[in-house]
Amino acid sequence: xxxxxxxxxxxxxxxxxxxxxxxxxxxxxxxxxxxxxxxxxxxxxxxxxxxxxxxxxxxxxxxxxxxxxxxxxxxxxxxxxxxxxxxxxxxxxxxxxxxxxxxxxxxxxxxxxxxxxxxxxxxxxxxxxxxxxxxxxxxxxxxxxxxxxxxxxxxxxxxxxxxxxxxxxxxxxxxxxxxxxxxxxxxxxxxxxxxxxxxxxxxxxxxxxxxxxxxxxxxxxxxxxxxxxxxxxxxxxxxxxxxxxxxxxxxxxxxxxxxxxxxxxxxxxxxxxxxxxxxxxxxxxxxxxxxxxxxxxxxxxxxxxxxxxxxxxxxxxxxxxxxxxxxxxxxxxxxxxxxxxxxxxxxxxxxxxxxxxxxxxxxxxxxxxxxxxxxxxxxxxxxxxxxxxxxxxxxxxxxxxxxxxxxxxxxxxxxxxxxxxxxxxxxxxxxxxxxxxxxxxxxxxxxxxxxxxxxxxxxxxxxxxxxxxxxxxxxxxxxxxxxxxxxxxxxxxxxxxxxxxxxxxxxxxxxxxxxxxxxxxxxxxxxxxxxxxxxxxxxxxxxxxxxxxxxxxxxxxxxxxxxxxxxxxxxxxxxxxxxxxxxxxxxxxxxxxxxxxxxxxxxxxxxxxxxx
Numbered sequence: 001x002x003x004x005x006x007x008x009x010x011x012x013x014x015x016x017x018x019x020x021x022x023x024x025x026x027x028x029x030x031x032x033x034x035x036x037x038x039x040x041x042x043x044x045x046x047x048x049x050x051x052x053x054x055x056x057x058x059x060x061x062x063x064x065x066x067x068x069x070x071x072x073x074x075x076x077x078x079x080x081x082x083x084x085x086x087x088x089x090x091x092x093x094x095x096x097x098x099x100x101x102x103x104x105x106x107x108x109x110x111x112x113x114x115x116x117x118x119x120x121x122x123x124x125x126x127x128x129x130x131x132x133x134x135x136x137x138x139x140x141x142x143x144x145x146x147x148x149x150x151x152x153x154x155x156x157x158x159x160x161x162x163x164x165x166x167x168x169x170x171x172x173x174x175x176x177x178x179x180x181x182x183x184x185x186x187x188x189x190x191x192x193x194x195x196x197x198x199x200x201x202x203x204x205x206x207x208x209x210x211x212x213x214x215x216x217x218x219x220x221x222x223x224x225x226x227x228x229x230x231x232x233x234x235x236x237x238x239x240x241x242x243x244x245x246x247x248x249x250x251x252x253x254x255x256x257x258x259x260x261x262x263x264x265x266x267x268x269x270x271x272x273x274x275x276x277x278x279x280x281x282x283x284x285x286x287x288x289x290x291x292x293x294x295x296x297x298x299x300x301x302x303x304x305x306x307x308x309x310x311x312x313x314x315x316x317x318x319x320x321x322x323x324x325x326x327x328x329x330x331x332x333x334x335x336x337x338x339x340x341x342x343x344x345x346x347x348x349x350x351x352x353x354x355x356x357x358x359x360x361x362x363x364x365x366x367x368x369x370x371x372x373x374x375x376x377x378x379x380x381x382x383x384x385x386x387x388x389x390x391x392x393x394x395x396x397x398x399x400x401x402x403x404x405x406x407x408x409x410x411x412x413x414x415x416x417x418x419x420x421x422x423x424x425x426x427x428x429x430x431x432x433x434x435x436x437x438x439x440x441x442x443x444x445x446x447x448x449x450x451x452x453x454x455x456x457x458x459x460x461x462x463x464x465x466x467x468x469x470x471x472x473x474x475x476x477x478x479x480x481x482x483x484x485x486x487x488x489x490x491x492x493x494x495x496x497x498x499x500x501x502x503x504x505x506x507x508x509x510x511x512x513x514x515x516x517x518x519x520x521x522x523x524x525x526x527x528x529x530x531x532x533x534x535x536x537x538x539x540x541x542x543x544x545x546x547x548x549x550x551x552x553x554x555x556x557x558x559x560x561x562x563x564x565x566x567x568x569x570x571x572x573x574x575x576x577x578x579x580x581x582x583x584x585x586x587x588x589x590x591x592x593x594x595x596x597x598x599x600x601x602x603x604x605x606x607x608x609x610x611x612x
Contacts, residue, residue: 144220167367182346187334219302226301243271244377246364273311
């Protein structure tokens, strides 16, 4: 409106007045930082300096810098570094007003060009081109591109949906002039909006397929700027009980702005007309003493439609109506044809194919695809003409959102921001600042990934572990706690290790028991062939014959080896042990006869003695 225009020029010229006070004789611009020209080249960095001349390849790229022939004077250096040294704050505080002549800015006599009128619909009111902007309604302080519409893309590049094909009924490629037979150029850098091709000479930007029919423009999702939150828009869409949305192409035309559009039939009695009426009643802007109303209590000041508008009013003055019910699809912005004859030939060829569609679908068609709204007739919520965010099925059949399994819109707000970045409270609504302020921790992400069953199982396991620990502690305390000792005192004493001296004594006692010999012998003593008792060597097996005298003599005559020496030593040790046992027991004298070289052997059949 004219009010917004006046406010903009006032703020902009107030900033210019500060600059005029700060630099009364102008200033040499530049920077003390270093840079590389051309950008991203392998050249070494050099100081940019002040007062340079630059060669611009285009308005975004500088490829060469030409240094001045002299250095800055003291006065020039002071003003050039004034802002960098923090000297500009005093000028912003002192300059609070200025004298500005608004003549030539349509402030008087031309206000009707700036005033918003939702009933006078035209293409400029909601053109999705960030270079043109919007004609904002009153009390709306920010642009926005959110709208309800019907998706028609056949090869979308948006990552918000798992499928890239939204409809299989219309192939708009037959309406596109790829060979430049009729068109000459585009007035913008977008090209064909239903999908551009690489190396297209007419457009400098390779656009993706963004075909759609906008139905209701909601505007910004920032409530602080007069808009409506995205979650509230979804609530409104879920509450409307609309039928299947049938569409039927009508004709191809070029509007006053040079945009090529495809008009669809605007039947006010159809499900599409019913949907438009309810959106106006619920979230349209207040106009001509008619206000919106809904049970949710959700409203916006940035919608492009009035609360009193209806589908029966048609689409703007140019279509014999004065409303905003305009089911149109834009094919291209500001198309320049080679001549009027070429424009007429293009429209004739396009409308000829549209007549074929009309005969193919005489009652219209509910568009859809095998993997996207297979029943057809769905409504979509677009964040912009590129990103389809939320889908609503007809007859309250449900809705869904697909953004990599998430539910938050990953938008990067194109709206202008205030100074200070995310530290300024006026920028907190931007998506970048929201993600920064409400960044979720890894623990929260892990907890949510478990789901309800996983979370319950984890809590149950923790509860069981705690109860088991408590029960073990109570049982141990009942067994070991002292008389009149509380559980807390026992717990503290148990943590300190209890009575360490008693534990040491118990350990020593156990070691002594292990080292002491047994009172009763597990194996009885026996005598070897020489008559000496040896408890460590097992007795000979019964029935074994003794070696003859010759064998023993031969063994005695052989030189002793290392093994015989070892056996001799063990035999001597066994003899000493047997003598000790004889002296202590005193019973061996009557039972055993020991000679200098003799041994007695007793068997079951009798007594046999052999002299060696």
